Amino acid sequence: MIENPIQTTRALLTWQRPLEAGEPRDRHIVGELRESKNGMQFQYLSDEALAEAFDLGFEGYPGLPIATYQSEPRSDNVEAIFMRRLPPIGRADFQRFKETFGLASNAELTSLSLLAYTGARMTSDSFGVAETFDGFDGPFDYIFDIAGYRRYTKNSAGMAVGDAVQLVQETDNPRDQNAVKVLNGNGDCLGYINRAQSEAIAHRLLSCSVNAQIFRFNGRQDYPKLFIYSRIQPSGRRIAA
Secondary structure, rough: OEOOOOOOOOOEEEEOOOOOOOOOOEEEEEEEEEEEOOEEEEOOOOEEEEEEHHHOOOEEEEOEOOOOOOOOOEEHHHHHHHHHHOOOOOOOHHHHHHHOOOOOOOOOOOHHHHHHOOOOOOOOOOOOEEEEOOOOOEEEEEEEOOOHHHHHHHHHHOOOOOOOEEEOOHHHHOOOOOOOEEEEEOOOOEEEHHHHHHHHHHHHHEEEEEEEEEEEEEOOEEEEEEEEEEEEEOOOOOOOO
């Protein structure tokens, strides 16, 4: 379990077309969440950066109009709106919810860290929150929700929780020059690190040791999910087992 999580300073709001809308279902970065002295702040990306998402039907996050939250970072209503994506912290099963994402029950997290570590995904929409690892260069553990796994489920046949996997940069990927794929023990692809996080992880593959293993399988029958537990250790440093 993760007892000392990263305290998130910046995270990304992502969006993809609803499953029922069909392909393409690439995940698009549509905004930024930041920790500030005024509380959690949010800002949409520019119209130019949002152009592809707009073409696919993106209309903004409910309760946060693009016209209001695009010109500058704003904190009004932001934390309350995004924390609705998680179970209430005071609920009896909240500790169990944290453990689902590898977080020890005694782990201290800010609201933004909770959103980033859990991904803040809901079955009712296609938004999510992605950790950026900004400003953090020490060792850390993190659980990744593997993108594209549903296309590679056959490659996980016979695999179980705890089985080792490998993270490898795929430099010739035509859609993402920083693509990081997840491989089973035979070198078969299981999916990819979220594109919102691939650059940060590709960079760390060059300077850190990365050990990863299957954390859990879940999801719907028509949309299976794979999560991997990764321990990322800068060269020359050791992490206690």
